[in-house]
Amino acid sequence: MRIFRREHRRSAGTQEVAPLESGGPFSTRTGAVARDLRRLLSESQVVDEPGELQTFAYDASFETQLNPRPPEVAVIAGSKEDIQALVRYAHERGIPVTPRGAASGQAAGAVAFKGGIILSLNAMNRILEVDEPNLQVFCEPGVVHAQLNAALKPRGILFPPDPGSTKMATVGGMASTNAAGMRAVKYGPTGAWVLGLDVVLPDGSLIETGSAGSRAKQSSAGLELTKLFVGAEGTLGIITRLRLKLMPIPPARAIVTALFDDLESAGRAVQETFAAGVSPSAIEILDERCIRAINRYRPGMDLPPVEAMLLFEVDGNPPGVRWDAEKVAGVVRPLAHKVEWSDEPQRIAALWEARSLVGAAIGALRPGSNRAYCGEDICVPVSRIPETLREIQEIGKRYRIPIATYGHIAGGNLHPGHLIDASNPDEIRRVLQVADEIHALALRMNGTITGEHGVGAVRSPYMRHEHGLALEAMRQIKEALDPKGIMNPAKLFPN
Amino acid sequence: MRIFRREHRRSAGTQEVAPLESGGPFSTRTGAVARDLRRLLSESQVVDEPGELQTFAYDASFETQLNPRPPEVAVIAGSKEDIQALVRYAHERGIPVTPRGAASGQAAGAVAFKGGIILSLNAMNRILEVDEPNLQVFCEPGVVHAQLNAALKPRGILFPPDPGSTKMATVGGMASTNAAGMRAVKYGPTGAWVLGLDVVLPDGSLIETGSAGSRAKQSSAGLELTKLFVGAEGTLGIITRLRLKLMPIPPARAIVTALFDDLESAGRAVQETFAAGVSPSAIEILDERCIRAINRYRPGMDLPPVEAMLLFEVDGNPPGVRWDAEKVAGVVRPLAHKVEWSDEPQRIAALWEARSLVGAAIGALRPGSNRAYCGEDICVPVSRIPETLREIQEIGKRYRIPIATYGHIAGGNLHPGHLIDASNPDEIRRVLQVADEIHALALRMNGTITGEHGVGAVRSPYMRHEHGLALEAMRQIKEALDPKGIMNPAKLFPN
Structure with a gap:
């Protein structure tokens, strides 16, 4: 099957099409590379059987559904030493290295577009240390988000970024894409919670960003490398350890749900909420199609056929949350078809239900x-x-x-x-x-092509349009740190 | 007067001394440069009279008190076009350019250590646009922090980073040093609130970070250039415009003050506060000497001679703030000599008094x-x-x-x-x-040499010790973006 993609146009015009690039330049020597890597690491860490390599040909993007791209070799990393040895080897020979976590990404970021080696980080999934007095945690990149917060919960602390894919996404992947999630409006994206990273650079050297050996919560000893590697999607190096900032779990939450006859009122409700001095921990929207889908999928819900449904979440302490929820409900009521709020856990779960169903429900359309x-x-x-x-x-x-x-x-x-x-x-x-x-x-609309999923391969053609000249500065940085271009090539940067 | 400074040592040993570098290589052609710049910009924007240049020889650092370093020329920028013209000129000739805001910094970051041109950004102090619906503001780098928040206050919105030097510090300087301030514990440093920057690069080209023309609140379209220029202290380019994120002013605040007989109890009180699920907007400490100084400076205060005083601030809505303040007071009471809290504005002001006096009071010691x-x-x-x-x-x-x-x-x-x-x-x-x-x-102590003031010239000798190999990655980025090394030389990076 041949896939076409139009070049992005600022104005509607003729529909040019161009084939999306694929394939790798190293296939002739795959056998030798696998042999070398087995010697360098261990037998069981290296995958080169074609059937097994198919496992690494996909992420959650439509692009890889259409065009799976198996790598030539896949390596299961067990330690930073493994990664350093592998990267040094690849660097010497100019072989592409594509890091990969849970592959729950939707931008084909963790798939080998130029062949070479897939470096799977899933097995590096240990929480190394919870430093409770300093509210931080050290962990390996393969730790799954839900696993991290489950481990922190008994201590009453939390890593606030909260992607929809919490049960799959790894913290390494979240950092690599600067994932945001539902609560980013109050707590910021993943990057706001990354204090430091151990990174294997494209030449195999290992650095620690955010000050070597530091457990400080802040520093002005720039340049800020941490925030540069966050969101770099593995194009500048491989994250081998993360130092993450934590916070106390807010002791209470409340939800306000509101239905709107028109989208404009829903938009105004969001603005009025902030104008009332409330900083919600999340505001989610479902459009008219989502509402219709939920009604089909779960007939009991019986939502009215309105243009939008909003769910406001506020968090904090019990009386503060009640005050905020009442404030939101009061502000929204004149704009909405129907408003309801609750801070009772069971009712909250019921109110969240529509939102939580939407992923599955959409198919019902x-x-x-x-x-x-x-x-x-x-x-x-x-x-x-x-x-x-x-x-x-x-x-x-x-x-x-x-x-x-x-x-x-x-x-x-x-x-x-x-x-x-x-x-x-x-x-x-x-x-x-x-x-x-x-x-x-x-x-x-003065927006961005990706709010939280990252650029990967599928959005790289738009980067020039999004960034203009700034893309050249990005490229200079990329070339300075990765002069051979081996780190996750064909990602982020357009050809 | 000759000033010496010891090389940083990991262990106490012999006290080596080395003279701190100074002086510029361009003094012979100063006259010609000033002439050129007058032609390029305007007569009134260029300062080269030796007496007037003394104004630019200092910041608030001890270093420049000891060794004032007047530049060879100073330029008062009026627009980004001025800056582009100046930087292009300097780039062609390899002349150092040192950007300068209010010069309230304490690290000699805004003083010309290699001669050349001081580029004053103070006159670029316009708030260009408050985009209230999208909770962001566009402003020039010379806007003073207090001026910004005063302009936002009638609209009920706030730029949360809050440096002690609010009446002097410019937002450009705050971004350049990633300034933190009192409320960083809850709201993060300046960098967390910078959505995008217009930057004149060392070759004179102008880029917009954070997506050109964007008003989005978040993006995963890396690389994250915004956060790289934040904290770069002008070593990578000149910030000509900032796009800052805002939030609603929390409608209420409360203060808890506590006195501790020993430092360990004060430390424990901070940890117990977080463990109780409270996220204060600030916790300030005054040590025994500060307390003694305040008693001498303002005898009526009559603080007991304890080892530490803490001030906890909580913010939010009225009932939430009361709940938090009571919680903090309850947690701290068993550890403290004395505890008091209030959410009444007048009492809050009185409780804050000791903290606000400390700068002036210290001299009384x-x-x-x-x-x-x-x-x-x-x-x-x-x-x-x-x-x-x-x-x-x-x-x-x-x-x-x-x-x-x-x-x-x-x-x-x-x-x-x-x-x-x-x-x-x-x-x-x-x-x-x-x-x-x-x-x-x-x-x-596993900390950092600068929590919020920046590295400048005075802390650059420590960067290698703080960052190890990561410093080389920083240097590669610096060289990629500023191959001629004209942007604020002798800052951040050790020789």
């Missing part, structure tokens, strides 16, 4: 369809959310692809969900155009 | 003395604060220099205040040794 994860993660200014949601519906209509959109409205981060018949090449062609239009829309 | 700002900004793990405070006192005793220490204990950031007779060369020699010992102490 079109039985037998598949969700195509492409153009799935834009972020726009909060003031332009209503306009953006309408335009997304327009795009869906134009290409005859149903789209249901939900997301973290307080931060402007929207996740359009496109439903297609994956066996129909024309629909595939059309949904890729939809993704392209959505990326163009995000930029037109 | 030694009438006629001067405060030497050197070794004044370490940050250590919270668990090691008591030990660090004791060691600072030991150092003071050893070198016969009175030191009173206060700081942001929740983040581990300590400001030792050294009192000297500035006319006594032996005391000057000794206080520089004190600073050196304090920096060594910070690293020994």
